[in-house]
Amino acid sequence: MRILVLGATGYIGSAVTGRLAEHGHEVVALVRPRAGEARSVPGAAxxxxxxxxxxxSLRAAAGDVDVVVHAAAPTGDGAAESAAADALLSTGARVVYTSGIWVLGAGASAEDAPLAPIPLVAFRADVERRVREAGGVVIRPGIVYGRGGGIPALLAAKAAEHGRGRYVSAGGQEPTWPTVHIDDLADLFALAVEKADAGAVLHGVGEEAVPLSAVAEAAARAAGLGGTGAQAWPVEEAAGDLGPAFAEALALGQAVSAARTREALGWHPHRPGVVAELAEGSYRGGR
Incomplete structure (x- = not known):
């Protein structure tokens, strides 16, 4: 298939581009224009x-492709995100839209759970609906890690800054995160393009609920701090550093199942878990 990937040079998009190319698809990468610069993207034809x-520009780029994978970072502007979705859906290409587990809100959720998005991603609920009604596919990744990137890299940097592992907490019970390795997620995108039903919602989650203290301790080890333990970082304090909306998102406690996704597509995430990857893998020594 001929597949346009938005965000093809980003953290998720670059992994997806490479995996789609490995599966034999003709990948067209969409990148922002830079005056006088010719660009190439690994894996893109x-x-x-x-x-x-x-x-x-989206309508023009997607006019002759079979599938559009929207893996671009959100702009933060709900109206702009909706306009982008409408432009892509108007081309007739099948859209695979990257949402996220934060649209589900706190607590335990499966693929058919009602949405309760936190403010940071409130716009995604409407975009999800439009994509599904048009026969597209929605993928909700957990907290993505691996290849030394994503939010866990931020935790390692904050551990180095503060001299110990820290995790954002709103108080009460320790939160947990659903997580997914970037390479397992790339596998899921390829399966979604090739096999997912129209209107499907897929959860990209390898581990359903990882305690944040364990993630923060592993981030400290990645930063070379050894067994310093982990400390709760009050969300009010973290908001001054990270911004209120992002701090709230990081403090969100969730347990998200991908059982239906795995069964429907035969997806089998098998890379190391987030704690092992932080402590022993791609984040060690700033890699």
């Missing part, structure tokens, strides 16, 4: 220029 904030 072609590079096109456009911006998720420019619906006309």
């Amino acid at each position: 072609e590079v096109r220029y456009g911006d998720v904030a420019d619906p006309a």
Whole structure:
């Protein structure tokens, strides 16, 4: 298939681009234009220029492809995100939209759970609905890790800054995170393109509920701090450093199942868990 990938140079998008190419698809990468610069993207057969904030450029880029994988980082502007989705859906290409588990809110959730998005991602509920009604596919990744990137890299950097592991907490019971290795997630995107039913919701979750203290301790080890333990970082204090909306998201406690996704597509995440990856893998020594 001929597949346009938005965000093809980003953390998730670059992994997805590579995996789709490995599966034999012709990948067209959409990148932001830079004056006087010709660009190439690993795994992509072609590079096109456009911006998720420019619906006309999206329509032009997607006019001759079979599938669009929207893996671009959100702009934070709900109206712009909706306009981008409308532009892509108007082309007739099948859209695979990257949402996230934060649309589910706190607590335990499966693929059919009602949405209760936190403010940071409130716009995604409407975009999800539009994509599904048009026959597209929605993927909700957990906290993505691996290849030394993602939110766990931020935790390792904060551990180095503060001299010990820290995790954002709103008080009460220790929160847990659903997580997924970037390479397992890339596998899921390829399966979604090839096998998912129209209107499907897929959960990209390898571990359903990892205690944040364990993640923070592993982040400290990644930062070379040894067994310093982990400390709860009050969300009010973290908000001054990270911003209120992002701090709230990091403090969100969730347990998210991907059982239906695994059964429907035969997806079998098998890479190391987030604690092992932080403590012993790609985050060690700043890699």
